[in-house]
Amino acid sequence: MTDAKIWMDGSFVSWNDAKIHVLTHGLHYGTAVFEGIRCYKTHRGLAIFRLSDHILRLSLSAKIYFMNIKYSKRQIENAVIETINVNEPEENYVRVIAYYGYGKLGVNPLPNKVSVAIAIWKWDESITNREPEKGARLAVSSWTRIDSRSMPTQAKATANYANSALARMEALKMGFDEAVMLNPAGKVIEASAENIFVVRDDVFITPPVSSGALNGITRDSILAILHHSGSPFEIRDISREELYMADEVFLTGTAAGIREVGEIDNRMIGDGCIGKHTMRVKEKFHTITQGRDDIFSKRWLTYANQGQ
Ligand SMILES: Cc1ncc(COP(=O)(O)O)c(C=O)c1O
Numbered sequence: 001m002t003d004a005k006i007w008m009d010g011s012f013v014s015w016n017d018a019k020i021h022v023l024t025h026g027l028h029y030g031t032a033v034f035e036g037i038r039c040y041k042t043h044r045g046l047a048i049f050r051l052s053d054h055i056l057r058l059s060l061s062a063k064i065y066f067m068n069i070k071y072s073k074r075q076i077e078n079a080v081i082e083t084i085n086v087n088e089p090e091e092n093y094v095r096v097i098a099y100y101g102y103g104k105l106g107v108n109p110l111p112n113k114v115s116v117a118i119a120i121w122k123w124d125e126s127i128t129n130r131e132p133e134k135g136a137r138l139a140v141s142s143w144t145r146i147d148s149r150s151m152p153t154q155a156k157a158t159a160n161y162a163n164s165a166l167a168r169m170e171a172l173k174m175g176f177d178e179a180v181m182l183n184p185a186g187k188v189i190e191a192s193a194e195n196i197f198v199v200r201d202d203v204f205i206t207p208p209v210s211s212g213a214l215n216g217i218t219r220d221s222i223l224a225i226l227h228h229s230g231s232p233f234e235i236r237d238i239s240r241e242e243l244y245m246a247d248e249v250f251l252t253g254t255a256a257g258i259r260e261v262g263e264i265d266n267r268m269i270g271d272g273c274i275g276k277h278t279m280r281v282k283e284k285f286h287t288i289t290q291g292r293d294d295i296f297s298k299r300w301l302t303y304a305n306q307g308q
Contacts, residue, residue, distance in 0.1 A: 002015050002121065003015065004087045004088065004119070004120060004121065005083070005086050005087060006018040006083075006117060006118065006119045007079050007082065007083045007116075007117060007118040007119075008115070008116075008117045009115050009116060009117070010071075010079075012083075012086060018117065018119070020101065020102065020115075021101075021102035023102050023105050024099065024100075024101055024102045025099070025100035025101060025102070025103070025104075025105065025109045025112045026099030026100050026101070026109075026158065028105060029100075029107060029109065029159075030157060030158050030159025030162065031065060031099065031100040031109040031157075031158075031159070032097055032098065032099035032100070032157065032158040033058060033061035033062050033064075033065060033067065033097070033098050033099075033155055033156055033157050033158070034058070034061075034095060034096060034097040034098070034156060034157075034158065035054045035055070035057060035058045035094075035095070035096045035097075035156065036093060036094070036095055036123075036254045036255055037049065037050075037051065037054045037080065037093070037094040037095075037096065037254065038092060038093060038094070038254050038289070039084055039092055039093075039094055039120075039304065040092065040289045040290065040291075040301075041090075041092070042289075042290050042291035042292075042301070042303075043290075043291060043292075044291055044303055045303055045304060045305040046084055046303070046304040046305065047289070047291055047297075047301040047302065047303050047304070048080065048081070048084065048094070048301065048302045048303075048304060049217075049254075049289055049300060049301065050217050050221070050300045051077055051080060051081075051302045052073070052077060052302075053217050053220075054096070054217060055073045055076050055077050055080075055096070056073065057156060057215070057217070058076070058096060058098065058156070059073055060154070060155070061154075061155040061156045061157060062098050062114075064152045064154070064155040064157075065109070065155060065157065066109075066110060067098055067100070067114045068114055069098050069114055069116060070114070071116060076096065076116065076118075077302075079116075079118055080094055080096060080118055081302070081304050081306070083118045083119070083120055084120060084304040085304055085305065087120050090122065092122055092123065093120065093121055093122065093123035093254075093255065094118065094119070094120045095118070095119050095120075095121075096116070096117075096118050097116070097117050097118075097158075098114055098115070098116045099114065099115055099117075099158075100112040100113075100114055101113045101114065101115045123255055127177050127178050127194075127251070127256050127259050133273065134262040134263075134272055134273060135249075135250075135259075135260035135261045135262025135263065135269065135272060135273065135274060136177040136178055136251070136259055136260070136261050136262060136263075137175075137176045137177045137178075137261075137262060137263040137264075138171070138176055138177065138178050138179065138180050138191070138249075138261055138263065138264045138265075139170075139171050139174055139176040139179060139180070139264070139265055140179070140180050140181075140182060140188075140240060140243075140264070140265055141167040141170060141171065141179040141180065141181050141182070141192075142170060143163060143166050143167045143170065143179070143181065144181070144182060144183065144184055145163065145167075145181035145182065145183050145184075145189045145190065145212055146160055146163045146212070147183055147184050147212045148212065149184075151163075153212045153213075153214060154209070154214065154215060156214065161193075164192040164193055165192070167179035167181055167192045168192040168193070171192070178191050178192060178194070178251070179191060179192045180196065180243065180264060182240065183211055183212045185211070185237075186239075186240070187207065187211060187237040187238060187239060188207060188237075188238040188239065188240060188242070188243060189207050189211060189212050189213050190207070190212075190213045190214060190216075191251050191253075193253055193255065193256070194216070194218075194251035194252055194253035194255075194256045194259065195207075195213055195214065195216040195218065195219035195251065195252045195253065196213075196238075196249065196250075196251055196252075197219075197222065197249065197250050197251075197252065198238055198242060198243065198246040198248070198249050199246060199247050199248035199249070199250075199275065199277045199278070200242070200245065200246050200247055201247070202232065202277070203232045203233065203234060204222075204226055204231065204232070204233040204234070204277065205233065205234045205235075205236060205238055205242075206219060206222075206223070206233070206234075206235055206238075207235070207236070207237060207238055208235050208236065208237070211237055216252060216253060216254075217254065218252035218253055218254060218257070218258070218285075219252050221252075221285065221288075221296075221300070222252055222258070222281055222285070223235075224296070225281060225284050225285070225288075225296070226281070228295065228296075229284075231277075243264050243265075243269075244264060244265070244267045246269055246270075247269075247270050247275060247277075248260070248261075248269065248270055248275030248276075248277050248278050249261035249264065249269050250275075250278045250281075250282075257282075257285075258278065258281060258282045258285055260273070260274040260275070260278045260282075288300065288301075289301075
């Protein structure tokens, strides 16, 4: 498929040889945790966005699942950098996964070894763009988002994505681009794989992590940008009808970037195109990831070719 190399438990293997046993625990019971990380082409070479924050989140996800990862956070960060450096510089998405492996199959994963793998590839656009000049068309899902009474929402575990996949498939089959999910209290919480922001009367609003939204690294970046520029924002629950009354809505995620929303449940948001506030944060985010922002690029970018 590609001649890229994949890091598996400390060694590089070719793409086609990066295989695991069919009785791997994580495959059967969703006992794997992962991160998606972006690496951007900048004038100083490839830059990884918020690498240490991603690896910290991975380690916390692993802790929740009693996973004993045998590599330190620093070792995994270095392995990500190495994986980028041995592969094509055009590739721009890094997946780090830790999983309970092959050994004893049964609900209890603890007897199994924990393995780590790191792969890199070019991510296709994650939210279908039928009309590029328009925002994405969303539908509120009939699937309720998991919440921490049944699944730890802050662990980025593969198991959580069965809920996401059901919502995404439902939205696509109904002709929409993505699903908006409500939490068990009926409040808007996030999309199937992105956080959500609403803008109304020049105020940005996003649901709290304590209500079940993933502590998204892109979400956190947007909040830091807003805080720094003195733009008003609120972190609070959002009701379904507030979506319909919004001036602007956008989604944030590592894979999706900042994605403007044009329609929700067949109601147009603003004029259906990208709004001025969305445009502003999108441009700022782009400047940062291109290594051209004096404050945030320095804080958030790790250059892959350091020391070369
Ligand atoms: C459910 C969910 N919410 C939000 C996000 C956005 O998080 P991040 O910005 O860290 O990619 C993701 C993507 O990982 C996700 O899967």
